[in-house]
Amino acid sequence: MALCEQSLPYVRAISPYQPGKPITQLAREMGIAVDQIVKLASNENPLGMSPKARAAAEQAMADLSRYPDDFLLKQALAERTGIGMERIVLGNGSNDVLDLVARVFLAPGRTAVFAQYAFAVYPLATLSAGAEPIAVPARDYGHDLEAMRGAIRPDTRLVWIANPNNPTGSFAPYGQLKAFVESVPSDVVVVLDEAYNEYLSPGDRVDTTAWLADLPNLMITRTFSKIYGLAGLRVGYALTSAEIADLMNRVRQPFNCNNMALAAATAALDDHEFVARSYALNRAGMEQIVGGLKRIGCQHIPSHGNFVTFRVSEAALVNQSLLRHGVIVRPIAAYGMPEWLRVTIGTERENARFLEALGGSL
Ligand SMILES: *Cc1c(COP(=O)(O)O)cnc(C)c1O
DSSP: OOGGGGSOHHHHTOOOOOOOOOHHHHHHHHOOOGGGOEEOSSOOOTTOSOHHHHHHHHHHGGGTTSOOOOHHHHHHHHHHHOOOGGGEEEESSHHHHHHHHHHHHOOTTOEEEEETTOOTHHHHHHHHTTOEEEEEOOBTTBOOHHHHHHHOOTTEEEEEEESSOTTTOOOOOHHHHHHHHHHSOTTSEEEEEOTTGGGSOTTTOOOGGGGGGTOTTEEEEEESSSTTOOTTTOOEEEEOOHHHHHHHHHHSOTTOSOHHHHHHHHHHHTOHHHHHHHHHHHHHHHHHHHHHHHHHTOOEEOOSSSEEEEEOTTHHHHHHHHHHTTEEOEEOGGGTOTTEEEEEOOOHHHHHHHHHHHHTTO
Protein backbone atom coordinates (compact mmCIF):
# COMPACT_ATOMS: atom_id res chain seq x y z
CA MET A 1 0.00 0.00 0.00
CA ALA A 2 1.21 3.51 -0.77
CA LEU A 3 3.03 5.23 2.06
CA CYS A 4 0.56 8.06 2.59
CA GLU A 5 -2.35 5.63 2.69
CA GLN A 6 -0.75 4.25 5.86
CA SER A 7 -1.34 7.61 7.53
CA LEU A 8 -4.24 8.02 9.94
CA PRO A 9 -7.47 8.31 7.94
CA TYR A 10 -8.80 11.02 10.24
CA VAL A 11 -5.70 13.09 9.52
CA ARG A 12 -6.20 12.68 5.76
CA ALA A 13 -9.80 13.91 6.20
CA ILE A 14 -8.72 17.28 7.63
CA SER A 15 -8.86 20.38 5.42
CA PRO A 16 -6.00 22.65 6.44
CA TYR A 17 -6.47 26.00 8.20
CA GLN A 18 -6.55 28.92 5.75
CA PRO A 19 -4.70 31.90 7.22
CA GLY A 20 -5.20 35.50 6.14
CA LYS A 21 -3.13 36.35 3.08
CA PRO A 22 0.25 37.76 4.12
CA ILE A 23 1.12 41.27 2.87
CA THR A 24 4.27 39.97 1.18
CA GLN A 25 2.26 37.39 -0.78
CA LEU A 26 -0.18 39.98 -2.14
CA ALA A 27 2.77 42.20 -3.03
CA ARG A 28 4.26 39.33 -5.09
CA GLU A 29 0.95 38.37 -6.70
CA MET A 30 -0.25 41.84 -7.69
CA GLY A 31 3.00 43.77 -7.93
CA ILE A 32 1.80 46.24 -5.28
CA ALA A 33 4.40 47.85 -2.98
CA VAL A 34 4.32 46.40 0.53
CA ASP A 35 3.75 49.84 2.09
CA GLN A 36 0.69 50.39 -0.12
CA ILE A 37 -1.05 47.30 1.23
CA VAL A 38 -3.54 47.35 4.08
CA LYS A 39 -3.98 44.01 5.85
CA LEU A 40 -7.19 43.73 7.85
CA ALA A 41 -7.48 39.96 7.65
CA SER A 42 -6.17 38.37 10.83
CA ASN A 43 -7.48 40.43 13.77
CA GLU A 44 -4.00 41.73 14.48
CA ASN A 45 -3.43 44.89 16.54
CA PRO A 46 -3.09 47.87 14.13
CA LEU A 47 -0.87 49.65 16.69
CA GLY A 48 1.69 46.86 16.49
CA MET A 49 3.16 45.63 19.75
CA SER A 50 3.44 47.36 23.11
CA PRO A 51 6.67 49.38 23.39
CA LYS A 52 7.35 47.77 26.77
CA ALA A 53 6.98 44.32 25.22
CA ARG A 54 9.33 45.28 22.40
CA ALA A 55 11.99 46.45 24.87
CA ALA A 56 11.65 43.24 26.88
CA ALA A 57 11.92 41.08 23.74
CA GLU A 58 15.04 42.94 22.66
CA GLN A 59 16.57 42.39 26.07
CA ALA A 60 15.72 38.68 25.94
CA MET A 61 17.77 38.41 22.73
CA ALA A 62 20.89 38.50 24.88
CA ASP A 63 20.05 35.15 26.43
CA LEU A 64 18.79 33.07 23.53
CA SER A 65 21.39 30.35 24.06
CA ARG A 66 19.53 29.35 27.26
CA TYR A 67 16.39 27.25 27.42
CA PRO A 68 13.36 29.29 28.51
CA ASP A 69 12.10 29.62 32.10
CA ASP A 70 8.36 30.28 32.16
CA PHE A 71 8.19 31.15 35.87
CA LEU A 72 7.89 34.93 35.62
CA LEU A 73 5.03 34.94 33.10
CA LYS A 74 3.12 32.33 35.08
CA GLN A 75 3.70 34.29 38.26
CA ALA A 76 2.49 37.51 36.63
CA LEU A 77 -0.61 35.75 35.26
CA ALA A 78 -1.31 34.20 38.67
CA GLU A 79 -1.12 37.63 40.27
CA ARG A 80 -3.33 39.18 37.62
CA THR A 81 -6.01 36.48 37.59
CA GLY A 82 -5.87 35.17 41.16
CA ILE A 83 -5.51 31.66 39.72
CA GLY A 84 -2.60 29.64 41.15
CA MET A 85 0.42 28.94 38.96
CA GLU A 86 -0.30 25.21 39.11
CA ARG A 87 -3.59 25.91 37.31
CA ILE A 88 -2.02 27.86 34.42
CA VAL A 89 -0.81 26.23 31.19
CA LEU A 90 1.15 28.36 28.73
CA GLY A 91 0.90 27.77 25.01
CA ASN A 92 2.68 28.65 21.79
CA GLY A 93 -0.32 30.85 21.07
CA SER A 94 -3.65 29.85 22.60
CA ASN A 95 -4.11 27.52 19.62
CA ASP A 96 -1.45 25.39 21.27
CA VAL A 97 -3.43 25.00 24.51
CA LEU A 98 -6.56 24.18 22.50
CA ASP A 99 -4.60 21.39 20.86
CA LEU A 100 -3.22 20.20 24.21
CA VAL A 101 -6.63 19.89 25.83
CA ALA A 102 -7.90 18.04 22.75
CA ARG A 103 -5.03 15.56 23.03
CA VAL A 104 -5.82 14.97 26.69
CA PHE A 105 -9.56 14.38 26.31
CA LEU A 106 -10.34 13.49 22.70
CA ALA A 107 -9.74 10.32 20.68
CA PRO A 108 -11.55 8.16 18.11
CA GLY A 109 -14.95 7.18 19.49
CA ARG A 110 -15.34 10.49 21.35
CA THR A 111 -17.12 13.67 20.29
CA ALA A 112 -16.73 17.41 20.82
CA VAL A 113 -19.56 19.94 20.61
CA PHE A 114 -19.31 23.48 19.22
CA ALA A 115 -21.47 25.96 17.34
CA GLN A 116 -21.86 26.39 13.61
CA TYR A 117 -19.62 29.36 12.59
CA ALA A 118 -17.36 28.74 15.60
CA PHE A 119 -13.60 29.30 15.40
CA ALA A 120 -11.98 27.04 12.75
CA VAL A 121 -9.45 25.63 15.20
CA TYR A 122 -12.16 23.72 17.13
CA PRO A 123 -12.97 21.28 14.31
CA LEU A 124 -9.23 21.08 13.50
CA ALA A 125 -8.20 20.20 17.06
CA THR A 126 -11.12 17.77 17.34
CA LEU A 127 -10.37 16.01 14.05
CA SER A 128 -6.64 15.81 14.61
CA ALA A 129 -7.29 13.92 17.85
CA GLY A 130 -9.46 11.49 15.86
CA ALA A 131 -12.67 12.60 17.57
CA GLU A 132 -15.93 13.49 15.86
CA PRO A 133 -17.08 17.14 15.70
CA ILE A 134 -20.72 17.93 16.46
CA ALA A 135 -21.49 21.38 15.00
CA VAL A 136 -24.73 22.78 16.40
CA PRO A 137 -26.75 25.15 14.16
CA ALA A 138 -26.28 28.77 15.19
CA ARG A 139 -29.06 31.14 16.20
CA ASP A 140 -28.70 34.65 14.70
CA TYR A 141 -25.04 33.78 13.93
CA GLY A 142 -24.40 33.22 17.65
CA HIS A 143 -24.24 30.22 19.95
CA ASP A 144 -27.55 28.46 20.54
CA LEU A 145 -26.63 27.40 24.06
CA GLU A 146 -29.79 25.39 24.64
CA ALA A 147 -29.25 23.41 21.44
CA MET A 148 -25.58 22.92 22.34
CA ARG A 149 -26.59 21.52 25.73
CA GLY A 150 -28.99 19.17 23.94
CA ALA A 151 -26.28 18.03 21.52
CA ILE A 152 -24.03 16.69 24.28
CA ARG A 153 -23.98 12.88 24.06
CA PRO A 154 -22.63 10.22 26.42
CA ASP A 155 -19.47 10.07 24.27
CA THR A 156 -18.98 13.87 24.34
CA ARG A 157 -15.85 14.80 26.26
CA LEU A 158 -15.38 18.44 25.34
CA VAL A 159 -17.38 21.57 24.46
CA TRP A 160 -15.69 24.46 22.63
CA ILE A 161 -17.12 27.93 23.00
CA ALA A 162 -15.62 31.28 22.02
CA ASN A 163 -16.99 34.42 23.66
CA PRO A 164 -16.92 36.73 21.75
CA ASN A 165 -16.93 34.34 18.80
CA ASN A 166 -14.73 34.63 15.72
CA PRO A 167 -15.66 35.11 12.82
CA THR A 168 -19.16 36.31 13.74
CA GLY A 169 -18.29 38.63 16.65
CA SER A 170 -21.33 37.36 18.53
CA PHE A 171 -21.41 37.50 22.32
CA ALA A 172 -23.27 35.23 24.73
CA PRO A 173 -24.45 37.19 27.80
CA TYR A 174 -22.66 35.94 30.91
CA GLY A 175 -25.84 34.97 32.78
CA GLN A 176 -26.79 32.55 30.00
CA LEU A 177 -23.24 31.38 29.54
CA LYS A 178 -22.73 30.58 33.20
CA ALA A 179 -26.04 28.69 33.37
CA PHE A 180 -24.92 26.75 30.30
CA VAL A 181 -21.52 25.84 31.74
CA GLU A 182 -23.21 24.73 34.98
CA SER A 183 -25.64 22.55 33.02
CA VAL A 184 -22.87 20.65 31.22
CA PRO A 185 -22.20 17.26 32.86
CA SER A 186 -19.25 17.54 35.24
CA ASP A 187 -17.29 14.89 33.31
CA VAL A 188 -17.29 16.98 30.12
CA VAL A 189 -14.67 19.74 29.74
CA VAL A 190 -15.92 23.19 28.69
CA VAL A 191 -13.28 25.29 26.93
CA LEU A 192 -14.27 28.96 27.09
CA ASP A 193 -12.06 30.76 24.58
CA GLU A 194 -11.73 34.45 25.52
CA ALA A 195 -9.28 35.61 22.85
CA TYR A 196 -11.22 38.90 22.51
CA ASN A 197 -12.03 39.38 26.21
CA GLU A 198 -10.02 42.59 26.52
CA TYR A 199 -12.07 44.23 23.72
CA LEU A 200 -15.33 43.90 25.67
CA SER A 201 -16.62 47.13 27.16
CA PRO A 202 -16.19 47.20 30.94
CA GLY A 203 -19.98 47.15 31.23
CA ASP A 204 -20.21 43.89 29.26
CA ARG A 205 -17.33 42.10 30.97
CA VAL A 206 -17.52 39.99 34.09
CA ASP A 207 -14.64 38.14 35.72
CA THR A 208 -15.15 34.63 34.39
CA THR A 209 -12.05 33.41 36.22
CA ALA A 210 -14.18 33.51 39.40
CA TRP A 211 -16.27 30.67 37.91
CA LEU A 212 -13.27 28.35 37.99
CA ALA A 213 -13.61 27.93 41.78
CA ASP A 214 -16.92 26.06 41.46
CA LEU A 215 -16.46 24.45 38.05
CA PRO A 216 -13.52 22.02 37.93
CA ASN A 217 -14.46 21.04 34.34
CA LEU A 218 -14.09 24.64 33.06
CA MET A 219 -11.08 25.93 31.14
CA ILE A 220 -10.64 29.58 30.15
CA THR A 221 -8.17 30.38 27.37
CA ARG A 222 -6.73 33.80 26.56
CA THR A 223 -4.06 35.12 24.23
CA PHE A 224 -1.38 37.76 23.77
CA SER A 225 -2.04 37.75 20.00
CA LYS A 226 -4.90 40.24 19.94
CA ILE A 227 -5.04 43.35 22.15
CA TYR A 228 -1.44 42.82 23.36
CA GLY A 229 -0.24 42.81 19.73
CA LEU A 230 2.07 39.78 19.97
CA ALA A 231 0.54 37.48 17.32
CA GLY A 232 3.94 36.81 15.76
CA LEU A 233 5.55 35.72 19.03
CA ARG A 234 2.86 33.12 19.79
CA VAL A 235 1.82 33.20 23.44
CA GLY A 236 -1.48 32.18 24.98
CA TYR A 237 -2.60 30.43 28.14
CA ALA A 238 -5.23 28.29 29.78
CA LEU A 239 -6.66 28.71 33.28
CA THR A 240 -8.23 25.54 34.63
CA SER A 241 -8.16 23.04 37.48
CA ALA A 242 -4.78 21.85 38.79
CA GLU A 243 -5.69 18.31 37.66
CA ILE A 244 -6.40 19.26 34.03
CA ALA A 245 -3.33 21.53 33.94
CA ASP A 246 -1.22 18.62 35.15
CA LEU A 247 -2.55 16.37 32.38
CA MET A 248 -1.90 19.02 29.73
CA ASN A 249 1.64 19.47 30.99
CA ARG A 250 2.29 15.78 30.34
CA VAL A 251 1.69 16.19 26.59
CA ARG A 252 3.01 19.75 26.32
CA GLN A 253 6.44 20.23 24.78
CA PRO A 254 8.69 21.24 27.68
CA PHE A 255 9.73 24.54 26.09
CA ASN A 256 6.68 25.48 24.02
CA CYS A 257 7.05 29.23 24.77
CA ASN A 258 10.35 30.80 23.77
CA ASN A 259 12.44 33.31 25.71
CA MET A 260 11.47 36.36 23.69
CA ALA A 261 7.80 35.49 23.79
CA LEU A 262 7.84 34.97 27.56
CA ALA A 263 9.68 38.23 28.19
CA ALA A 264 7.46 40.24 25.84
CA ALA A 265 4.23 38.79 27.22
CA THR A 266 5.26 39.47 30.82
CA ALA A 267 6.02 43.10 29.96
CA ALA A 268 2.87 43.48 27.82
CA LEU A 269 0.69 42.44 30.73
CA ASP A 270 1.82 45.56 32.60
CA ASP A 271 1.52 47.98 29.68
CA HIS A 272 -1.89 49.30 30.69
CA GLU A 273 -1.43 52.43 28.61
CA PHE A 274 -0.96 50.39 25.42
CA VAL A 275 -3.96 48.18 26.16
CA ALA A 276 -6.13 51.25 26.85
CA ARG A 277 -4.97 52.91 23.63
CA SER A 278 -5.66 49.72 21.64
CA TYR A 279 -9.11 49.44 23.18
CA ALA A 280 -9.98 53.06 22.40
CA LEU A 281 -8.71 52.78 18.82
CA ASN A 282 -10.85 49.68 18.33
CA ARG A 283 -13.97 51.39 19.66
CA ALA A 284 -13.52 54.38 17.36
CA GLY A 285 -12.60 52.17 14.40
CA MET A 286 -15.61 49.93 14.95
CA GLU A 287 -17.87 53.00 14.75
CA GLN A 288 -16.07 54.23 11.65
CA ILE A 289 -16.37 50.89 9.84
CA VAL A 290 -19.92 50.09 10.94
CA GLY A 291 -20.98 53.62 9.94
CA GLY A 292 -19.29 53.17 6.57
CA LEU A 293 -20.89 49.76 5.98
CA LYS A 294 -24.30 51.24 6.72
CA ARG A 295 -23.71 54.11 4.28
CA ILE A 296 -22.61 51.67 1.59
CA GLY A 297 -25.64 49.51 2.34
CA CYS A 298 -23.89 46.36 3.59
CA GLN A 299 -25.51 44.27 6.29
CA HIS A 300 -23.19 43.46 9.20
CA ILE A 301 -23.28 41.26 12.30
CA PRO A 302 -22.91 43.40 15.46
CA SER A 303 -19.46 42.52 16.79
CA HIS A 304 -17.91 42.50 20.26
CA GLY A 305 -14.37 41.85 18.97
CA ASN A 306 -11.77 43.76 16.93
CA PHE A 307 -13.36 42.78 13.60
CA VAL A 308 -16.73 42.87 11.90
CA THR A 309 -18.34 40.49 9.43
CA PHE A 310 -20.43 41.96 6.62
CA ARG A 311 -22.52 40.65 3.76
CA VAL A 312 -21.89 41.22 0.07
CA SER A 313 -23.68 39.37 -2.70
CA GLU A 314 -20.57 38.25 -4.61
CA ALA A 315 -18.08 37.94 -1.76
CA ALA A 316 -15.39 36.12 -3.77
CA LEU A 317 -15.47 38.76 -6.52
CA VAL A 318 -15.58 41.64 -4.05
CA ASN A 319 -12.63 40.09 -2.22
CA GLN A 320 -10.66 39.91 -5.49
CA SER A 321 -11.44 43.55 -6.18
CA LEU A 322 -10.37 44.58 -2.67
CA LEU A 323 -7.09 42.74 -3.22
CA ARG A 324 -6.53 44.66 -6.44
CA HIS A 325 -7.03 47.82 -4.37
CA GLY A 326 -4.34 46.53 -2.00
CA VAL A 327 -6.77 45.73 0.81
CA ILE A 328 -6.69 42.28 2.41
CA VAL A 329 -9.78 41.13 4.32
CA ARG A 330 -10.83 37.59 5.22
CA PRO A 331 -13.23 35.55 3.08
CA ILE A 332 -15.09 33.12 5.34
CA ALA A 333 -16.61 30.70 2.84
CA ALA A 334 -14.76 27.92 4.67
CA TYR A 335 -16.94 28.72 7.69
CA GLY A 336 -20.05 28.11 5.61
CA MET A 337 -20.53 31.87 5.12
CA PRO A 338 -19.83 32.29 1.38
CA GLU A 339 -21.66 35.64 1.15
CA TRP A 340 -19.71 37.27 3.96
CA LEU A 341 -16.32 38.88 4.46
CA ARG A 342 -14.62 39.65 7.79
CA VAL A 343 -12.65 42.86 8.23
CA THR A 344 -10.34 43.61 11.17
CA ILE A 345 -10.62 47.08 12.72
CA GLY A 346 -7.48 48.99 11.71
CA THR A 347 -6.20 52.52 12.18
CA GLU A 348 -8.43 55.38 11.04
CA ARG A 349 -6.46 55.60 7.78
CA GLU A 350 -6.62 51.85 7.14
CA ASN A 351 -10.35 51.78 7.85
CA ALA A 352 -10.87 54.65 5.41
CA ARG A 353 -8.83 52.85 2.73
CA PHE A 354 -10.95 49.74 3.26
CA LEU A 355 -14.26 51.61 3.02
CA GLU A 356 -13.16 53.47 -0.08
CA ALA A 357 -11.99 50.23 -1.74
CA LEU A 358 -15.21 48.48 -0.76
CA GLY A 359 -17.31 51.29 -2.17
CA GLY A 360 -15.41 50.92 -5.44
CA SER A 361 -15.78 47.13 -5.47
CA LEU A 362 -19.56 46.66 -5.25
C1 LIG B 1 -7.25 34.75 17.27
C2 LIG B 1 -7.97 33.73 18.08
C3 LIG B 1 -7.29 32.96 18.99
C4 LIG B 1 -5.83 33.21 19.27
O1 LIG B 1 -4.98 32.37 18.66
P1 LIG B 1 -3.45 32.42 19.08
O2 LIG B 1 -3.00 31.03 18.83
O3 LIG B 1 -3.39 32.77 20.53
O4 LIG B 1 -2.79 33.42 18.21
C5 LIG B 1 -7.98 32.02 19.73
N1 LIG B 1 -9.31 31.88 19.59
C6 LIG B 1 -10.00 32.63 18.75
C7 LIG B 1 -11.47 32.46 18.68
C8 LIG B 1 -9.36 33.56 17.95
O5 LIG B 1 -10.05 34.29 17.06
